[in-house]
Amino acid sequence: MPASLSDLAALANELGKTARRAGAAIMEIYHSDFAVETKDDKSPVTAADAAGEKIILADLLRLTPDVPVVAEESAAEGRIPDIGNGPFWLVDPLDGTKEFIKRNGEFTVNIGLIVDQRPLLGVVYAPALDTLYLGWGVGNCWREKDGLREEIACRIPGPEGVVVLASRSHATSEALQDYLKDTPVASVTNAGSSLKFCRVAEGDADLYPRFGPTCEWDTAAAHAVLLAAGGDVVQPDGAPFLYGKAPTFLNSFFIARGAA
Numbered sequence: 001m002p003a004s005l006s007d008l009a010a011l012a013n014e015l016g017k018t019a020r021r022a023g024a025a026i027m028e029i030y031h032s033d034f035a036v037e038t039k040d041d042k043s044p045v046t047a048a049d050a051a052g053e054k055i056i057l058a059d060l061l062r063l064t065p066d067v068p069v070v071a072e073e074s075a076a077e078g079r080i081p082d083i084g085n086g087p088f089w090l091v092d093p094l095d096g097t098k099e100f101i102k103r104n105g106e107f108t109v110n111i112g113l114i115v116d117q118r119p120l121l122g123v124v125y126a127p128a129l130d131t132l133y134l135g136w137g138v139g140n141c142w143r144e145k146d147g148l149r150e151e152i153a154c155r156i157p158g159p160e161g162v163v164v165l166a167s168r169s170h171a172t173s174e175a176l177q178d179y180l181k182d183t184p185v186a187s188v189t190n191a192g193s194s195l196k197f198c199r200v201a202e203g204d205a206d207l208y209p210r211f212g213p214t215c216e217w218d219t220a221a222a223h224a225v226l227l228a229a230g231g232d233v234v235q236p237d238g239a240p241f242l243y244g245k246a247p248t249f250l251n252s253f254f255i256a257r258g259a260a
Contacts, residue, residue, distance in 0.1 A: 001115070004064040005087060008121050008136040011063065011113075015123045016132050016144070018059040019109045022052035022093060023127030026100075026109065030128065036101055039076050044097050049073050052093030052109055060089055060111075067113075070249060072217045083246060087115045090220035090243065096193025105129055106192030112220030117242040122224025124194055133198045135228030143202055154230040154258030155203035161186040162206035165196040175211035175253075179236065183207075197222030200258045201229035208256040209236070216249040223256070231258045 005011065029048040039045050053073045060069050068081035071091035081088075089111065094100060096107035105128035113121040121136040132144040133152075143152045157163075161184030166176060180188075191199060196208045197219070220243060223233045233241045233256045241254050 002064065002066045002087065004066055005113070005115075009140065012121055012123060012134045012136050012140075014063055015059070015111050015121075016125070016134055018056055019111060019123050019125035019132065020127075021059075022055040022109045023125050025051040025055060026094060026107075027127050030100065030103065041076070044101060045073070045076075046094075046097065046100065048100060049094045049097065053091065056091050056093055056109070056111060060091070064089070070217065072215070075217075075249065080247060083244060087113060087120075088244070089113055090217040090249075092194075092215075092217040092221070095218055096195075099192035104192065106195055108193045108195060108222075110194055110217065110221035112217075112222075112224050114216075114220060114243045117244050118240075119220050119224035119227060119243065122221035122228070124198055124221050124225055126193075126195060126198075133201065133222075133225045135201070135225035138228060138230070141201060141225060141228035141230075143198075152202040152229055154201060154226070155206070156259050157206045158186065160184070163204070164188045165191050165199055165205045165208040167192070167196070167210070167212065173211050176209055179209050179211070179255075194218065194222035197226045197233075197256050200231055200256055201226045203258070206258045209254075210256070211236075211253045214251045214254075216243050216245065216251060219251060219254070226256060226258075229258075231256065233257070 026048040069089040092110040099106040109125040111123040124133040135141040199205045
């Protein structure tokens, strides 16, 4: 492990500040008459994506100069470093661009550290909600809101069944309905971006099944937060959900879940 990664708590706190700065830059554009462009993969992009990524990359270079960074907008332009077998960062400066464009507030800044194909540290910041999530290892999971930091953890589902989260920007699929057919479900709620993982991590929901396309930078940071809160992310068959699938960094389908 590089020396720059030796103190995960201090690193998480520094990157929390980074995420807040990126979030401030994003919010300036959010409150402007911004333009929307389309990337080669047909996904939308705005100036906020680039503004947030620039701030995050500069801080990661300063804090961990020996750790490669795979960031969404850089990757879209073909700038993907060789991650080898060592630790690397996955960055999504603005997860939930569709929610950003709709101005519904459900978008996040995401910074995740991958070690041995698993998320070890994650920072997720929802700038419109001014809510920051920090998680590293297991049992180190925190939420900062309204100037207060409190520890969060996954909950045990109640007798009425699980609270399920589904993507706001993707219609409920037959695959999701089929997956839940034998599961007692209390409710299904739509939400945007990586906030769905965080809702499970803070005990507001129990399950987030995803049967649609995502990339590693979409999930890494929030996956680390969920792991730290006592949850996990697995493939639908229960196999481990791993990272480092270069050069595409495409995810398989997954199930994000809280405490058993």
